[in-house]
Amino acid sequence: MKIAESELMLNADGSVYHLNLRPENIASTIIFVGDQDRVGKITRHFDTVEFTTQKREFRTETGIYRGKRLSVISTGIGPDNIDIVLNELDALVNIDLEERKVKKEHTSLNIIRVGTSGALQKDIPVGAFLASSFALDLNGMLHAYRTENITDPEIEDAFIKHTGWSDRKARPLVIPADEKLREYFNDEEIYPGFTATAGGFYGPQGRVLRLPLQDAELNRKIDSFIHKELKITNLEMETSAIYGLSRLLGHRSISLNAIIANRANGTFASQPKKIVESLISYTLEKIHKM
Ligand SMILES: O=P(O)(O)O[C@H]1O[C@H](CO)[C@@H](O)[C@H]1O
Numbered sequence: 001m002k003i004a005e006s007e008l009m010l011n012a013d014g015s016v017y018h019l020n021l022r023p024e025n026i027a028s029t030i031i032f033v034g035d036q037d038r039v040g041k042i043t044r045h046f047d048t049v050e051f052t053t054q055k056r057e058f059r060t061e062t063g064i065y066r067g068k069r070l071s072v073i074s075t076g077i078g079p080d081n082i083d084i085v086l087n088e089l090d091a092l093v094n095i096d097l098e099e100r101k102v103k104k105e106h107t108s109l110n111i112i113r114v115g116t117s118g119a120l121q122k123d124i125p126v127g128a129f130l131a132s133s134f135a136l137d138l139n140g141m142l143h144a145y146r147t148e149n150i151t152d153p154e155i156e157d158a159f160i161k162h163t164g165w166s167d168r169k170a171r172p173l174v175i176p177a178d179e180k181l182r183e184y185f186n187d188e189e190i191y192p193g194f195t196a197t198a199g200g201f202y203g204p205q206g207r208v209l210r211l212p213l214q215d216a217e218l219n220r221k222i223d224s225f226i227h228k229e230l231k232i233t234n235l236e237m238e239t240s241a242i243y244g245l246s247r248l249l250g251h252r253s254i255s256l257n258a259i260i261a262n263r264a265n266g267t268f269a270s271q272p273k274k275i276v277e278s279l280i281s282y283t284l285e286k287i288h289k290m
């Protein structure tokens, strides 16, 4: 079936609407970052950069890092942007853009997020690296899709009960990382994590500046949730959306985060950029050996 022009929007040069990319512009291993300025901080380690583009917050650079072709894409902030980035990347590899038809053969991408995050547990220090074994979706974007086969209702129900989760908010969803990537990034330099993904930075992550929260105790209840030794480790704004859409579309993903704040201790890194730089070096070395 042909996909209508209004559903798969393309630019005049045939590139996908928001990312400005054509199929030949991307590698099969893609690093996601939130911040568009982080793209160059990664590709400056590359031997060569063959392609660069940017539209809005979505910057892409593709090149060679120690013999391996990689793309780096900035996703901007939040799960709503991940909906755009993952659907458009998937279209680049799994839809014939000229015919506007889904290809018979499926192509799977490797997606590795290099992000920043705030730890929720006192014992995960600022400066640590964390690989999310699981994601807890607190924002709801994924409910637009059929998620019943990729989520974990047992943990979700326990979390809903423990927190007294308001039924006026979207049901939280638990989604695992890709098993092979999780195994590969399971080493002593990096904390294994259960990452909560919020739809905002302030209220949705329990921060109070001037506005009172719907549930002032929610962060404390998230911190104290334990299910079969699993504790929620950190808060950020993309991981669950990446895991959910990757699973639904048949791609492999893992999210790595530089811990730049500790919410339980009330601390913030004096040099967050340095922590991100170290996570970039760590990640590139691991990808090189993959
Ligand atoms: O540093 P990035 O990758 O953007 O990640 C984190 O930082 C942003 C908020 O400051 C959110 O996108 C959050 O997920």
Ligand SMILES: O=c1cc[nH]c(=O)[nH]1
Residues within 6 Å of the ligand: 116, 117, 118, 119, 201, 205, 235, 236, 237, 260, 261
């Ligand atoms: O606390 C934090 C730190 C970085 N990014 C977030 O989304 N939250």
